């Protein structure tokens with residue numbers, strides 16, 4: 007994964023992106039906001055997100071999204087593909 011060479015999170019503590027065991031929701035919310043801030047200026051954010059969306063990466067912040075947000079993004083992309091296929095079949 008060449009894009010990882012450009013990752014802003016290189017050298018960051020993995021706990022920032024994946025969280026510690028036994029983390030409470032309030033702590034998680036704060037940690038995820040900080041991790042997403044790091045992702046926000048990452049030059050390989052799109053590649054990171056695309057990688058995570060095509061693999062069963064259940065945990066952590068990838069491409070600036072947490073697992074629930076990535077599940078939403080997967081569904082959004084799938085709907086877009088389905089819509090494009092339906093348009094193609096109708097034409």
Ligand code: SF4
Nearest residue numbers: 013015045048054069
């Ligand atoms: S988008 Fe975030 S998690 Fe992905 S490589 Fe960049 S800093 Fe790391």
